[in-house]
Amino acid sequence: MQDFSPSFPEIRASVRKLCAQFPGSYWRALDRERAYPTAFVQTLTEAGFLSVLIPEAYGGSGLGLGAAIAVLEEVHRSGCNGGASHAQMYTMGVILRHGSPEQKAAYLPKIAAGALRLQAFAVTEPSAGTDTTRISTFARREGDTYIVSGQKIWISRAEHSDLMVLLCRTTAREEAAKPTQGMSVLLVDMRTALGEGLTIRPIRTMLNHATTELFFDNLKVPKANLIGEEGEGFRYILDGMNAERILIAAECIGDGRFFIDRASAYARDRQVFGRPIGENQGVQFPIARNQVQLSAAALMVERAAALFDAGQACGTEANMAKMLASEASWAAADTCLQTHGGFGFAEEFDIERKFRETRLYQVAPISTNLILSHVATHVLGMPKSF
Numbered sequence: 001m002q003d004f005s006p007s008f009p010e011i012r013a014s015v016r017k018l019c020a021q022f023p024g025s026y027w028r029a030l031d032r033e034r035a036y037p038t039a040f041v042q043t044l045t046e047a048g049f050l051s052v053l054i055p056e057a058y059g060g061s062g063l064g065l066g067a068a069i070a071v072l073e074e075v076h077r078s079g080c081n082g083g084a085s086h087a088q089m090y091t092m093g094v095i096l097r098h099g100s101p102e103q104k105a106a107y108l109p110k111i112a113a114g115a116l117r118l119q120a121f122a123v124t125e126p127s128a129g130t131d132t133t134r135i136s137t138f139a140r141r142e143g144d145t146y147i148v149s150g151q152k153i154w155i156s157r158a159e160h161s162d163l164m165v166l167l168c169r170t171t172a173r174e175e176a177a178k179p180t181q182g183m184s185v186l187l188v189d190m191r192t193a194l195g196e197g198l199t200i201r202p203i204r205t206m207l208n209h210a211t212t213e214l215f216f217d218n219l220k221v222p223k224a225n226l227i228g229e230e231g232e233g234f235r236y237i238l239d240g241m242n243a244e245r246i247l248i249a250a251e252c253i254g255d256g257r258f259f260i261d262r263a264s265a266y267a268r269d270r271q272v273f274g275r276p277i278g279e280n281q282g283v284q285f286p287i288a289r290n291q292v293q294l295s296a297a298a299l300m301v302e303r304a305a306a307l308f309d310a311g312q313a314c315g316t317e318a319n320m321a322k323m324l325a326s327e328a329s330w331a332a333a334d335t336c337l338q339t340h341g342g343f344g345f346a347e348e349f350d351i352e353r354k355f356r357e358t359r360l361y362q363v364a365p366i367s368t369n370l371i372l373s374h375v376a377t378h379v380l381g382m383p384k385s386f
């Protein structure tokens with residue numbers, strides 16, 4: 001199948017070669033146990049694919065989001081899943097953009113080398129949901145230490161991270177000048193925090209995603225681990241969220257290509273009524289429609305990545321890319337399952353697994369309604385409903 005986005009062809013080819021070492025049987029076994037893909041993540045790390053966004057001065061390859069989307073798209077097109085490792089690519093962005101020179105020197109080279117895993121990003125709370133300004137996890141200053149208490153939910157990879165970026169309140173919402181102020185970003189060292197004020201409870205979900213609930217009970221975090229200025233944390237995490245949305249959109253493009261590859265191959269091969277099922281337009285048109293939708297979404301992902309790499313505002317494009325790509329991958333997943341008939345439901349075809357995996361992206365990291373609300377109010381100037 002011809003793609004619209006053949007950027008970084010060498011990277012794409014080497015990612016595909018690496019992914020061939022991790023076939024469907026590898027992912028199916030992990031999926032059954034809800035186990036973490038340690039060998040896959042290690043291989044991606046050693047190949048340098050998780051440090052493409054880290055500047056060369058800190059040991060990364062400094063290639064930018066254009067290269068990162070090529071990596072994740074190919075991971076997903078190959079039937080693998082980048083969810084276990086993608087945050088190692090972008091979570092460090094908050095240190096890179098807002099950390100002190102000492103913090104950058106202390107952490108970035110080790111993250112680039114894979115010696116430190118920074119792939120947990122803790123924002124969501126059970127009682128705040130999407131309304132991040134209502135988070136209540138609170139960090140109280142006592143001398144050179146913050147004392148953190150509260151709760152987070154859906155924090156992925158927390159058990160597989162050495163460090164975690166934590167968004168918490170340092171001023172209560174009612175006392176802050178604006179609801180978006182009074183939040184701060186702390187870097188939590190999971191290796192010392194666990195059992196000393198931090199408890200992690202895994203949540204079993206419909207897909208293998210290593211997500212968890214976190215409980216903070218007077219956890220001590222050194223003041224030296226504050227990123228940027230106290231009270232400005234919300235602004236800092238917004239830049240990172242754009243990168244996250246674009247990268248996840250690229251994973252959706254990869255998923256969509258996986259489904260279209262599989263559906264069209266099966267439609268060409270499977271004979272029913274003495275002819276390939278793909279000869280029937282009722283079978284081929286939905287797959288062709290998926291290809292059209294996915295190609296358009298891929299262009300938006302590339303556009304958003306190009307704006308991000310040029311240092312330009314890209315919030316709207318990142319949101320649009322994520323929405324278009326997650327809907328296109330989901331539509332392709334549905335067609336692929338339908339095209340396979342009963343075999344679509346058989347584990348050994350990997351379609352039902354990828355079907356479950358790609359559904360997530362209409363909800364996380366931001367749900368579709370919130371993207372529509374952004375476009376309606378920020379782009380089209382309609383009144384905000386909340």
Ligand SMILES: Cc1cc2nc3c(=O)[nH]c(=O)nc-3n(C[C@H](O)[C@H](O)[C@H](O)COP(=O)(O)OP(=O)(O)OC[C@H]3O[C@@H](n4cnc5c(N)ncnc54)[C@H](O)[C@@H]3O)c2cc1C
Nearest residue numbers: 121122123124129130154155156363364365366367369386
């Ligand atoms: C597997 C998984 C992994 C995750 N990983 C992380 C992570 O690592 N770190 C992290 O911080 N979070 C993570 N999340 C959380 C994720 O970002 C949120 O689930 C997502 O943003 C939606 O928030 P919510 O679940 O609180 O839904 P809610 O905010 O409770 O919303 C529920 C539904 O109501 C809709 N809705 C809410 N308000 C409005 C409105 N005003 N107008 C229209 N519709 C509205 C939403 O669109 C949604 O469909 C993860 C979630 C999952 C499921």
